[in-house]
Amino acid sequence: MIAWLSAAAAAFIVGLVVMAAIIGWGARVTRCQRIGLCVMAGGLVWAAPARLFGAGPGLPDLMFLSGLALYLAARHGKRIMGRVDQLDGVEDGRMSWRRRPF
Numbered sequence: 001m002i003a004w005l006s007a008a009a010a011a012f013i014v015g016l017v018v019m020a021a022i023i024g025w026g027a028r029v030t031r032c033q034r035i036g037l038c039v040m041a042g043g044l045v046w047a048a049p050a051r052l053f054g055a056g057p058g059l060p061d062l063m064f065l066s067g068l069a070l071y072l073a074a075r076h077g078k079r080i081m082g083r084v085d086q087l088d089g090v091e092d093g094r095m096s097w098r099r100r101p102f
Contacts, residue, residue, distance in 0.1 A: 032074035040067030
């Protein structure tokens with residue numbers, strides 16, 4: 001019973017990701033975001049049988065994570081890089097991990 005409920009929940013999640021990737025359901029998506037969502041959905045579908053049989057992480061999990069990273073970089077990459085640039089105290093386009101002297 002729990003396996004069937006888990007399979008139904010997984011199918012629902014994969015369906016939502018595929019709907020967002022193919023149809024752009026929820027918002028407009030760029031090509032890079034669409035590729036990231038498709039890679040993420042492919043990794044989820046490929047990893048499902050391994051999770052059912054209790055196998056460890058493998059290539060499908062890496063595929064899912066790389067698709068997620070690609071989607072997040074395409075969606076929020078500029079904002080993330082702006083925040084990283086502000087870590088040294090000044091947003092000047094140069095990233096430095098050293099602290100500026102006062």
